[in-house]
Amino acid sequence: MSSAAFAQRRILVIGQRLSTIAEQALPGAQFEVAGPDAFDGQARLAAPADLVLIDAGAGDPARLASLIGALAQSAPQPAAILVGSHLPVVVARALLKLKRSDVLDQPVSLPDLARCAAALLADGSGVLEAVHASQCWSILSAVGGAGGTTLSIELATTLAARTLGDRVALVDLNLADGAAGAYLGSAANMHLADASAAPERIDAALLDAFSVRVGGGFDLFACPRDPLAFSKVTPAAVLRLLEAACQVYDWLLLDLPRGRQPWTADVLAGSDQILVVSELTVPALLAARALSHEIEAELPDRAHPRIILNRMAGRMFGPAPSRGEAEKALGRKVDGVITSDWEAASCSANLGGPISQHRPRSKIVRDVAAIAEDLITGGHARGAKAA
Numbered sequence: 001m002s003s004a005a006f007a008q009r010r011i012l013v014i015g016q017r018l019s020t021i022a023e024q025a026l027p028g029a030q031f032e033v034a035g036p037d038a039f040d041g042q043a044r045l046a047a048p049a050d051l052v053l054i055d056a057g058a059g060d061p062a063r064l065a066s067l068i069g070a071l072a073q074s075a076p077q078p079a080a081i082l083v084g085s086h087l088p089v090v091v092a093r094a095l096l097k098l099k100r101s102d103v104l105d106q107p108v109s110l111p112d113l114a115r116c117a118a119a120l121l122a123d124g125s126g127v128l129e130a131v132h133a134s135q136c137w138s139i140l141s142a143v144g145g146a147g148g149t150t151l152s153i154e155l156a157t158t159l160a161a162r163t164l165g166d167r168v169a170l171v172d173l174n175l176a177d178g179a180a181g182a183y184l185g186s187a188a189n190m191h192l193a194d195a196s197a198a199p200e201r202i203d204a205a206l207l208d209a210f211s212v213r214v215g216g217g218f219d220l221f222a223c224p225r226d227p228l229a230f231s232k233v234t235p236a237a238v239l240r241l242l243e244a245a246c247q248v249y250d251w252l253l254l255d256l257p258r259g260r261q262p263w264t265a266d267v268l269a270g271s272d273q274i275l276v277v278s279e280l281t282v283p284a285l286l287a288a289r290a291l292s293h294e295i296e297a298e299l300p301d302r303a304h305p306r307i308i309l310n311r312m313a314g315r316m317f318g319p320a321p322s323r324g325e326a327e328k329a330l331g332r333k334v335d336g337v338i339t340s341d342w343e344a345a346s347c348s349a350n351l352g353g354p355i356s357q358h359r360p361r362s363k364i365v366r367d368v369a370a371i372a373e374d375l376i377t378g379g380h381a382r383g384a385k386a387a
């Protein structure tokens with residue numbers, strides 16, 4: 001690997017002291033400097049590091065060992081170089097858990113560091129390509145009852161049917177009182193509060209235990225009802241769950257709560273699509289407008305929320321705004337509409353299962369299929385989250 005090949009590589013440096021020499025030895029790489037306790041799920045979800053450089057003097061041995069243990073659990077697993085002399089046994093043993101690691105003596109020379117980094121990165125050159133290319137779509141309701149959960153369920157069902165063979169999951173992130181399980185007549189097995197004690201243990205096997213296969217042909221992740229769930233579940237657990245799910249599933253639908261959580265921005269930043277669901281009332285349209293602005297302000301480079309108008313009905317049923325008037329109130333165009341069909345929606349909720357299962361000829365099913373098709377083929381897909 002020539003030094004030009006360090007370009008595009010993401011290097012996480014643990015310990016400020018190492019950062020100057022790292023920047024000189026690995027020109028063109030993108031650096032992030034952090035302390036030994038700063039490697040959490042957020043960093044991994046937004047942009048996994050290719051290589052982690054660790055200053056052995058940056059923290060006590062137990063803390064370094066737990067940092068390296070967290071690296072070993074992450075997917076994709078980065079390479080790591082530990083720089084220091086007289087390594088404690090606990091740190092050396094932790095390094096053995098990594099597939100690609102090396103140790104350099106202190107003080108380290110520029111050529112030694114460059115050679116060592118190049119060898120490890122070349123070794124794992126296939127790793128980035130091997131990352132599972134999942135699509136993650138987040139769905140938020142602008143106001144309560146706008147239809148976010150209904151859209152999430154119907155999109156998951158549509159994608160499972162359309163992509164035969166692809167693995168599809170719906171994660172209900174309304175951790176306290178999510179309704180997706182009830183709408184689908186399914187159990188809620190996602191014990192995220194328990195998993196919060198050791199989020200690094202969330203892996204494919206635990207995902208299996210957390211999920212339930214539902215009638216729509218996809219896996220549902222939903223928490224048992226618990227009014228205190230939002231305070232019990234840590235951001236690291238939520239982000240680690242989603243990261244692991246991205247490795248397992250081809251399509252991930254996230255039913256997000258309207259209320260902002262400490263992990264909301266990270267989840268949205270990692271999403272390929274953000275759908276804001278509104279109904280055709282002035283308060284809902286204004287809320288959708290405000291929510292979209294908030295998302296764009298927080299994630300300026302990445303987020304372009306799309307507006308879905310739900311429960312569209314003819315004007316004969318009341319003085320609802322037209323689509324054009326709605327777009328004026330929203331200050332942007334509408335990306336999809338879903339016809340109102342109370343009979344189909346309530347019958348399916350009462351029977352337990354997607355509308356596409358109980359009322360396949362409902363206009364809701366047709367409209368959601370058109371939205372999915374448009375998102376997949378209409379050039380909307382944004383590509384890899386880590387890009």
Ligand SMILES: Nc1ncnc2c1ncn2[C@@H]1O[C@H](COP(=O)(O)OP(=O)(O)OP(=O)(O)O)[C@@H](O)[C@H]1O
Pocket residue numbers: 141143144145146147148149150151179310311312338339340341342343345346349364
């Ligand atoms: N297109 C539609 N036509 C008729 N009824 C619908 C439609 N979409 C959703 N509904 C019904 O509206 C109600 C609210 O829908 P849903 O639970 O999906 O909204 P939500 O935004 O997720 O609500 P919450 O704010 O509680 O999370 C449900 O009874 C659902 O069956």
Ligand SMILES: [Mg+2]
Pocket residue numbers: 148149150174179255
């Ligand atoms: Mg909901």
